[in-house]
Structure formats: structure tokens, C-alpha cells
Amino acid sequence: MSTSLVRGRYVICEAGVDAQSSRVIPDGAIFQRDGVIESVGPYDEIKSAHQADPADVELGGAGFVVIPGLVNAHHHGRGVSTFQMGCIDDCLETWILSGWGRRPFDHYLMTVYTAIQMIESGTTTTMYNHAQTPASGLADDLSEVLRGFADTGMRTAFSVYFRERNRVVYQDDQQFIAKLPGDLAESLQRFLSAVNLSEEEYFSVFRSLHQEYAGRPESRVTVLLSPSNVHWVSDDFLLRTKEEAARSNTAIHIHLVESLYQKEYGMRTWGHTPVAHLNTLGFLGPEVSCAHSVWLTDADIDIMAGSGATVCHNPSSNLRLKNGIAPVNAMLAKGVNVALGTDSTALNDDDDMVQEMRLAAKLHRQPGLQQPALNSHQALRMATANAARPTSWQDKIGVLEPGRFADLVLLDLDAMTEPYMDADIDVVDTLLYRGKASHVDTVMIQGEVVVRDGTFIKMDKSEVLREIKEQFSRPVEGQALEATRLAQGLTPFVQEFYKDWGKAEIAPHYGYNSRV
Numbered sequence: 001m002s003t004s005l006v007r008g009r010y011v012i013c014e015a016g017v018d019a020q021s022s023r024v025i026p027d028g029a030i031f032q033r034d035g036v037i038e039s040v041g042p043y044d045e046i047k048s049a050h051q052a053d054p055a056d057v058e059l060g061g062a063g064f065v066v067i068p069g070l071v072n073a074h075h076h077g078r079g080v081s082t083f084q085m086g087c088i089d090d091c092l093e094t095w096i097l098s099g100w101g102r103r104p105f106d107h108y109l110m111t112v113y114t115a116i117q118m119i120e121s122g123t124t125t126t127m128y129n130h131a132q133t134p135a136s137g138l139a140d141d142l143s144e145v146l147r148g149f150a151d152t153g154m155r156t157a158f159s160v161y162f163r164e165r166n167r168v169v170y171q172d173d174q175q176f177i178a179k180l181p182g183d184l185a186e187s188l189q190r191f192l193s194a195v196n197l198s199e200e201e202y203f204s205v206f207r208s209l210h211q212e213y214a215g216r217p218e219s220r221v222t223v224l225l226s227p228s229n230v231h232w233v234s235d236d237f238l239l240r241t242k243e244e245a246a247r248s249n250t251a252i253h254i255h256l257v258e259s260l261y262q263k264e265y266g267m268r269t270w271g272h273t274p275v276a277h278l279n280t281l282g283f284l285g286p287e288v289s290c291a292h293s294v295w296l297t298d299a300d301i302d303i304m305a306g307s308g309a310t311v312c313h314n315p316s317s318n319l320r321l322k323n324g325i326a327p328v329n330a331m332l333a334k335g336v337n338v339a340l341g342t343d344s345t346a347l348n349d350d351d352d353m354v355q356e357m358r359l360a361a362k363l364h365r366q367p368g369l370q371q372p373a374l375n376s377h378q379a380l381r382m383a384t385a386n387a388a389r390p391t392s393w394q395d396k397i398g399v400l401e402p403g404r405f406a407d408l409v410l411l412d413l414d415a416m417t418e419p420y421m422d423a424d425i426d427v428v429d430t431l432l433y434r435g436k437a438s439h440v441d442t443v444m445i446q447g448e449v450v451v452r453d454g455t456f457i458k459m460d461k462s463e464v465l466r467e468i469k470e471q472f473s474r475p476v477e478g479q480a481l482e483a484t485r486l487a488q489g490l491t492p493f494v495q496e497f498y499k500d501w502g503k504a505e506i507a508p509h510y511g512y513n514s515r516v
């Protein structure tokens with residue numbers, strides 16, 4: 001049995017209960033027992049209710065604001081970022097290629113490092129989407145990633161993405177290969193064969209992981225299905241995923257219309273948008289979450305809202321990879337559940353969700369008095385209650401109330417407001433205007449304190465960094481070097497492929513400037 005009492009000058013219990021406000025208790029407290037919140041209320045009341053049964057420890061105090069643990073709703077690991085590995089930001093379609101030549105890395109170490117970074121900036125749950133690695137080592141890679149998350153205490157909605165077609169450009173792999181010079185074609189053929197994974201292998205990996213974790217609710221892991229994107233798998237695979245999700249009572253995570261070209265692929269292939277295509281298949285539903293969803297039409301937004309699907313908004317990544325700005329205001333107006341994630345490509349090249357919330361809040365401020373502007377309450381909700389929904393813990397995290405897991409974060413409000421803050425300013429605005437990862441003082445996941453005084457305490461971070469440095473000091477060789485050369489050779493052909501794309505007339509949801 002372990003209990004704690006967590007006190008804050010403000011306890012933000014639930015962000016964005018309506019479009020303009022959050023449920024906040026001034027001088028509030030939370031009493032948790034064995035990882036589950038037992039009561040939330042004014043500090044004096046909670047304290048006196050436990051006079052005969054005092055908490056083992058008391059955390060926080062008048063200098064802190066307490067918030068629900070943040071949920072990063074779209075993430076691929078990569079603590080040492082793609083940029084640190086040598087890939088400069090570019091258009092998604094060529095940037096993906098540049099990642100092919102990344103040096104091999106230790107999945108356990110990389111996961112531990114990325115989880116520590118996220119936890120130290122207030123994230124307690126991540127929706128981790130494993131980029132397909134060679135089938136031969138996949139099971140080992142996955143168990144190393146899961147071991148990494150488990151050792152850090154991070155709650156993880158875990159999925160492996162499946163991608164089996166249109167892998168270089170949005171065209172059949174063999175058709176594209178046929179137009180390449182002989183040596184490049186051969187090299188590409190070899191590269192793609194090495195990452196081939198059959199549907200049977202995919203579902204077998206999913207089932208064994210899902211069974212393993214469904215029977216261990218204390219594990220802090222849920223296992224989701226993940227077709228990588230509508231154009232990267234067959235319609236049959238999408239339908240099979242939908243059936244498997246219903247059978248296993250789990251959720252589905254997919255990338256969707258991340259780029260202008262992905263929307264255009266739908267128009268060229270089916271004569272309608274990818275969202276309309278998914279709708280025709282009957283794929284969308286409340287169990288589905290869609291990363292990015294940047295290039296949505298009004299009709300697409302209606303479909304998404306009607307289906308109950310979640311959109312995982314990734315503002316940093318969309319800016320960095322030249323994918324534009326998702327119509328979040330329009331989605332919220334129609335009632336779409338919009339969550340927030342960093343896609344491992346955050347603006348500061350870290351996974352700081354406090355910064356990501358701020359970017360979202362500032363990005364969706366449309367010019368003009370009558371135009372909508374995302375506010376602090378909505379932005380915080382996107383990283384808490386809304387982001388909880390697609391993780392399979394929708395009733396367990398994201399809000400501080402009795403019966404939910406004690407996943408929470410204390411931030412140093414004194415430091416955030418130094419030397420003065422007008423008394424009329426809402427604490428949620430203060431957090432969204434001035435909060436930084438460096439203000440995170442304490443992080444609790446399922447009642448367990450994992451960050452104290454701003455430092456991760458379950459492991460020695462400096463030792464993790466030392467080991468990564470050591471491993472990364474070795475020269476890149478063999479297959480990674482070959483893949484880099486392959487990607488460099490392919491890039492001009494990829495650019496040539498898209499030269500007639502992206503010419504359709506566009507009527508944007510937001511008007512940020514004008515030419516005439």
C-alpha cells in the first residue's frame with residue numbers, strides 16, 4: 001500500500017471542459033492510493049478527511065501548479081533525432097528517403113533516452129508508432145523498445161506500422177523501379193526486400209503482443225494496430241485491421257493526408273479524397289486515430305466528426321516537413337476530437353509537449369476579430385483529455401478525478417510567474433504562455449514519482465547519454481552507408497516523379513496572407 005497527497009496552488013483537474021474554461025481547484029490537492037486517484041478537492045478538506053489515515057508522503061505546495069500528465073498522441077521514438085542522424089528538414093516525400101541511411105541503433109537505449117526526455121518535460125503517456133524494421137529482427141526490436149519504456153515507467157499505447165506498397169513515391173514500387181537505371185533499380189529492389197513483412201507476420205506479431213499485455217493491466221502498455229497510411233496498404237488490409245481491432249477490442253492508429261501529394265494521390269487513384277475512401281470502406285470509427293490529417297476538405301471534416309475518429313495534430317512536424325497547417329479550428333468547430341503529438345519532429349528537435357501546446361495555440365490564430373483562435377484551454381485539452389481517447393485509457397488518464405490513474409505533473413508556478421503576474425490571469429493561460437519543460441518539478445506515473453526536482457530518478461540519465469555517445473562514435477558502415485547512397489541516388493527521380501503534382505487550385509481553410 002502506498003499513498004500520497006499532492007498539493008498545488010492550482011490543480012487543473014480537467015482542461016477545456018468547455019471551449020473557454022477548465023476545471024481548476026485553487027489550493028487544491030489529490031489523494032492517491034496505489035496509483036489510483038481516490039479524491040480531489042480543496043487541500044484543507046482532503047487533508048482533514050485523511051487525518052486518521054495520513055498519506056505516506058506529501059508532495060508539492062503553494063508554489064506549484066498540478067496538471068494531468070501530458071499525452072504525446074503521435075510519436076516514433078528517436079531520442080537522438082533524425083536531424084541529429086544527418087537528415088535536414090525537407091518535403092516529406094524526399095525527407096523520408098533521407099532517413100533510410102540512418103545508422104543502426106540500440107532500440108533499448110534509444111527508447112530509454114526518448115522516454116526520459118519526454119517524461120522530464122511532463123509527458124506521462126506516449127502513443128508510440130514503431131516504424132517497420134527488417135522482419136528478421138522485428139520481434140527482438142519490439143521487445144527492446146517495450147523493455148525501454150517499462151524501465152522508465154512511461155505509459156505506452158504501442159503500435160507497429162505496416163507498409164507494403166508505394167514505398168518510394170505514390171506509385172506501385174515495381175512501376176517506379178522499372179524507370180530507374182539498372183544498378184539503382186537493383187539496389188532499391190534489395191533494400192525493399194529486406195524490409196518486407198507479410199500480412200500474416202504482421203498480425204501474428206500484433207496478436208502475440210496484444211495477448212501478452214491485455215493480460216497484464218499493471219504493465220502500462222496497450223497494443224494498437226497500425227496500417228501506416230491509406231496509400232501504403234491494400235484496402236483488404238484496412239478491412240482486416242478493422243475486423244482484428246473489433247475482435248481484440250483495441251484501437252487503430254494511422255497516418256492520414258499528411259501532405260498535399262497524399263491528398264492528390266487519392267484524387268488520382270479513386271477520384272476522391274483519402275478520407276472519403278476510408279469512409280467508403282467503412283474504416284473510420286471512434287477506435288481510429290489519424291495522425292496529421294492536414295489536407296482535409298470540409299466534407300472530410302464532416303466525415304471525421306461523424307465517425308468519432310480522433311485527429312492527432314502534429315504542428316511542428318507539419319511545419320518542418322513542408323506539409324502546412326492542419327485546419328484545427330474547423331475540426332474543433334465540427335466536434336472532431338483533436339489530440340496533440342510531436343511525431344518525434346518537434347520544433348526544438350526534442351519532444352517537449354509544453355512547447356508543442358504553445359505552438360498549437362499560436363499557430364491557429366486566424367487573422368481578424370471575427371476569426372477563431374485556439375485558446376489555452378483547448379490546447380491543453382488536446383494534450384490531455386482529447387489525447388487520452390485514442391490510447392485505450394480514455395477513462396483512466398488525461399483528467400484528474402477519482403478512479404483515474406495518478407498520472408500527474410507539478411510545475412514550478414513561482415518560477416513561471418517571476419517576478420509578477422496579474423491576479424486576473426487564468427492559470428491555464430499562464431501555463432500556455434510562460435510554461436517551459438524546465439518548470440517541470442515532479443512527475444508521477446500511476447502513483448510512482450519518476451521525476452523529482454526536475455530530474456528523472458529511475459535511472460542515471462548521464463549513464464544513458466554516455467552509452468549513446470559511445471555507440472554513436474563508431475563509424476557508419478555496411479548497410480546504412482549503402483542505404484544513404486541509395487537514397488541520394490533516388491532523390492532526383494523522386495523529385496522528377498512529383499514535378500506535375502501539386503498544381504491543383506487550392507482554397508485554404510485559413511487566410512494567413514494574400515497575393516492580390
Ligand SMILES: [Zn+2]
Nearest residue numbers: 076255291343
Ligand atoms: Zn508519424
